Amino acid sequence: MEYLYWNKDVELFSREEIERIQYKRLRSMVKYCCDNVRLYNERFKKAGLNPEDIKSVKDVTKIPFTFKDDLRENYPFKMFAKPLEEIVRLHASSGTSGSPTVVGYTRNDIETWTELMARTITCPGGHRGDILQNAYGYGLFTGGLGFHYGGERIGAAVIPISGGNTSLQIKLMKDFGSTILTCTPSYSLYIAEYAKQEGVDIEKEIKLRLGIFGAEPSSETLRSKIENSLNIDAFDIYGLSEIYGPGVSVECPEKNGLHVWEDQILPEVIDKETREPVSPGEKGILLFTPLTKEGVPLLRYITNDIASLNYEKCNCNRKMVRMSKVTGRADDMLIVRGVNVYPSQIEHVLMGIPGVGENYQIVVDRDILDTLTVRVEVTQEKFSDRIKDLENFQRMIEERLFEALRVKVKIELVAPGEIPRSMGKAKRVIDLRKENI
Template sequence: MNERRKKYMIWSKEETLDREEIRKIQLKRLKSTIKRVYEKVPFYRKRLDEAGISPEDINSLDDLKKIPFTVKDDLRENYPFGLFAVTKKEVVRIHGSSGTTGKPTVVGYTRNDLNTWTELTARIAAMAGARDDDIAQIAFGYGLFTGAFGLHQGLEKIGAMVVPMSSGNTKKQIMLMKDFGTTLLISTPSYALHMAEVAEEMGINPASDLKVRIGLFGGEGHTEEFRKELENKWEMLATENYGMSELIGPGVSGECQYKCGMHIAEDHFIAEIIDPDTGEVLPPGQKGELVVTTITKEAFPLLRYRTKDITYLIEEQCECGRTLTRMAKVQGRSDDMLIIRGVNVFPSQIESVLVGMKEIGPHYEIIVKKKGYLDVLELNVEVIDGSFLEKYSKLEALKDKIRRNLRTVLGIDAKINLVEPRTLKRFEGKAKRVIDLR
């Protein structure tokens, strides 16, 4: 472990392989995966046959683009076990999405899949700087959601002491952090910010009275401005990791301490960036939709899964010594993009404007509605100091400032409503900040 610490916590040798060796591993595992799903998953056999592709046609990584995409509706239409490549007897655990818009997406794990997942989450925890003497408090909800179980098993593998607190019961969270001397916080970024506010209400300064030194945040995207807010409140290193239940859960990629993109576990996943409208594969550095192919999963392999997440790939080697391709911070989702009066608007663009302003807090709501035939964008934004609302001239000046800044970024106008501190809803899981009333 001491040697690993010296190397910026590089957990496995696969993280520093020569690029050519990584590509050889990817091709070998890709060919094996395609052969297996063709033989074991009727959905993929039919999809590949319709595209006129056989497993023997895949002889290079470039051939991957011949394969049709898999989308979330494919998972729903094959609910619950139609995309599994193993028998139910071989599945030792089930996870899935929340199913808030209907049936959940169901994913399964063999014993080997769980071992792989544990290794990958140990890898991303180590990237962030987790050690065997850390005390890790998990404030993700346990259940079908993969976040809590995924990080739990990886942190235990590293040797950290894990506190499986789950989400909610925030005052008790703070009490345990203080009493146990928690050094790692695992949660969504929005819940971490809420926890800091509750700690302050309890008379506890998160920065000076608690010992949290690293946050391993996932489950939702957040801007660099939001990250700075977290780091200032907690005086911690706020790192981000990426995953989704369909792919494996957390462990697909994660940030090292240099925070310059999330290192992708390329020995287990092949990442592509496509134009979300045309499906064309884009070169590194060009922004588009992330598509991922799993190449080691046994129970639930996926070919060219469209994640809907907007990002780009970075191939330059990181200062930490890892040779893995990185993905930039997710900059929105192709399916949460709002089209307002013909203008494409991502919630992350709005957040980047709001969180960077010192007069207002990091909590906001985005409301889109119709006024006659026109779209109207409206924002509810908390001020930091409630007395500010009593001064009409300052109130109007701040509204104008926010409106101008948003217009510069978005190209459209917005109605701004300033509200009292601590009046907007807080979230223990993924934050839901957009209300579309059209």
């Protein structure tokens, strides 16, 4: 097997070299956070902790956690460690319940992120001369621009087509001879399906060789489905906007876990209940501490993603730890077409609408793309309305939910008491995708 490296010196660091640089960077990062971010200054004081108390990488466990809510509560700029004059980019995650989380990047942050993305595209096999069709969304979401900068850095020709417009995707794929496709796994399947319907001979007319997919959970079954339908090699990536965006980790050609770029990002896994570190190989909640981030530095940021870390040797010779695919969420967040959806947001919208009864049920399924259906019980009074009024009522709820979630939702109105209950409680979320992929 052939292994490519963007920054061979760093990517092939020994464990000792990785830990040496992590310690050096962690120590300055902790001091930087305490000096420049009020939240950290106060938390360290409260914990009776000084930056000097961090005497090894293992001491990271002494540092208090950072939660997504910290970012929300400090909306928009109170977690920034640099004045706005030094910020050159602002991204924000899709607003869940309440404020979105905002991330500001300094020029150095963009440079670091670009370096990580260059490694991330090279590691599965991307290189100069590739034609990279970037079908991740451009905009506040970090996927599009992350791949864009990384692709340009390695010398690929980047097509900034963004998501959607599938017939144009296929036309350019054929006419430009795209060799790499980057998007969510479900969208890649949708493209394949669409091409088939249009009568495109994928093997003859499409030159794609590589797919780099992320922003949604995926399985080995889904991977082989994509590989077969597009005739490519498919790789998983992982990232989140709070930690730059895509480019936190990626699979190498061994496809045996995702190498985390540990010289820049320190990963940990803690137990869901006790919040103590778990042993290597054991599942728990993933945390990250970016080690040189300037704009919005974060210490021990809790992702709520469930995964494990594997320090065993990899054939590609990288000693950087491999994280497993994310197997779930510690909270109840759903990822629908790459967008984060919290059942609590749906509840919040429903409960504000007169005529909505006491129970609802969220059903997520996948029919090539994810579908989100909410079954809503109406009140007895509403239930006796004319059919036409009920149809309008249904459409109004769909619009309100779309406004709140930015994802299309199908509403099914049902009679009071129709949603089955066990022990008096209705099952709120049914995710059928796991069974179907």
